[in-house]
Amino acid sequence: MIDKKQLNSNIPKHVAIIMDGNGRWAKKKGLFRAVGHENGSKAVREVVENCAEIGVKYLTLYAFSTENWNRPKLEVDTLMKLLVNALKKEIKTLQNNNIKLNAIGNLQSLPKKARTELLQVIEKTKTNSHMTLTLALSYGSREELIKTIQEISIKVKNDVISPHLINESVINEHLYTKNLPDVDLLIRTSGEQRISNFLLWQIAYAELYFTEILWPDFKKEDLFEAIFNYQKRERRFGKTSEQLS
Ligand code: IPE
Ligand code: IPE
Numbered sequence: 083m084i085d086k087k088q089l090n091s092n093i094p095k096h097v098a099i100i101m102d103g104n105g106r107w108a109k110k111k112g113l114f115r116a117v118g119h120e121n122g123s124k125a126v127r128e129v130v131e132n133c134a135e136i137g138v139k140y141l142t143l144y145a146f147s148t149e150n151w152n153r154p155k156l157e158v159d160t161l162m163k164l165l166v167n168a169l170k171k172e173i174k175t176l177q178n179n180n181i182k183l184n185a186i187g188n189l190q191s192l193p194k195k196a197r198t199e200l201l202q203v204i205e206k207t208k209t210n211s212h213m214t215l216t217l218a219l220s221y222g223s224r225e226e227l228i229k230t231i232q233e234i235s236i237k238v239k240n241d242v243i244s245p246h247l248i249n250e251s252v253i254n255e256h257l258y259t260k261n262l263p264d265v266d267l268l269i270r271t272s273g274e275q276r277i278s279n280f281l282l283w284q285i286a287y288a289e290l291y292f293t294e295i296l297w298p299d300f301k302k303e304d305l306f307e308a309i310f311n312y313q314k315r316e317r318r319f320g321k322t323s324e325q326l327s
């Protein structure tokens with residue numbers, strides 16, 4: 083087990099997590115999937131607080147994908163209710179830890195109650211500055227890229243920008259993540275080794291970390307272990323190892 087004292091000062095600036103495995107966690111225990119989601123929702127606080135404590139500046143959590151709308155209605159309703167409850171309850175955690183809430187995704191598609199609660203917490207925490215917690219809600223990377231291309235195309239059509247001036251920064255400015263730096267470390271729980279339409283553009287040079295642990299069981303030691311593993315890697319960004327030293 084890794085303790086936070088074993089970490090060095092190279093803390094990833096932006097950590098993103100695909101919180102997966104709630105359903106299997108419940109199934110293993112002979113419980114309803116909803117109970118898995120409830121416990122998954124409870125697991126979030128420990129990770130948020132510990133990221134803030136060790137100095138992660140941006141934490142982005144994949145909470146609900148555009149594809150997750152295709153789940154049974156009852157399950158979708160449960161997830162939306164849990165979101166509202168978590169927002170109501172955890173605003174205290176955010177204020178106590180000086181954390182600013184942010185959201186990415188097609189927020190218009192969320193039920194009104196969830197959207198209102200979300201926007202309220204974003205408003206109330208907007209001057210917090212220790213860490214930015216971003217919830218990916220009704221988020222899909224392809225949808226985000228389509229939206230980006232549409233917006234840029236309109237600007238081209240209206241002569242606001244000329245096509246040869248489209249570069250990485252122009253694209254970045256049109257993504258939901260416009261205020262976030264690139265992801266340094268992407269964690270996925272539950273043993274699945276795929277990206278599932280999460281931040282495709284933004285993880286171009288992220289370090290990927292997969293763990294078998296199911297999300298409701300993911301504790302601070304598991305977070306520290308992922309970061310410990312990250313700190314042992316050499317990020318070369320296309321260069322040679324010799325160039326880096
Ligand atoms: C992650 O757990 C939560 C969401 C995707 C909303 P899952 O519900 O996907 O759990 P598994 O993958 O079925 O175990
Ligand atoms: C990805 O998990 C989405 C979230 C964690 C919110 P899924 O469980 O939906 O992913 P797939 O369908 O197994 O790839």
Ligand code: MG
Pocket residue numbers: 102103104
């Ligand atoms: Mg899953």
